[in-house]
Amino acid sequence: AQSVTQLGSHVSVSEGALVLLRCNYSSSVPPYLFWYVQYPNQGLQLLLKYTSAATLVKGINGFEAEFKKSETSFHLTKPSAHMSDAAEYFCAVTRPFGNEKLTFGTGTRLTIIP
């Protein structure tokens, strides 16, 4: 079975500060990993994904994440927060083979302080 743990259901950072959202996974096989973002009244939008190529993955809106197998982590970062980054962020995992479903973490709501 696969699982995802997102540490911190709420994270607040000042505008211009580093954004770090944590995601740890558990998987019996090498996983595929995803970060999705949900802005108010919108669907989940893919930020970036790791599918066993480069371990440092760059996504949209200046976000990136690094797959660290030794730490079973896939933390999301952005060097400088913008007010428009306020949203809820979800980390998800799936298996390269077998069931296609995404297994999500509980989400982290990011607040940007002006």
Next chain:
Amino acid sequence: EAGVTQFPSHSVIEKGQTVTLRCDPISGHDNLYWYRRVMGKEIKFLLHFVKESKQDESGMPNNRFLAERTGGTYSTLKVQPAELEDSGVYFCASRGGVAGDRTDTQYFGPGTRLTVL
């Protein structure tokens, strides 16, 4: 290109009533998924259609939930009779691309917020 749409955006019903949620995937996407998020918890998989066939329905909570995708286009998810614990946000997602390619993006709709009183 239109995204995934869901209707209604909100639904408030009483326990024991029936509700039907609709999802229109991105045109041409054979794969359609339903997920649910109960308040404060993670988004959980319910089922997966490939065209009109149910590929995986392992996440369906019980037989009060019925999903259909007639003709392989839009899908409906019916809850009958609704219970209090069915409250939550129901998301639909669709994916195109090669069958079984898990690197393809699942595109999500905005969700339907269901409240059962």
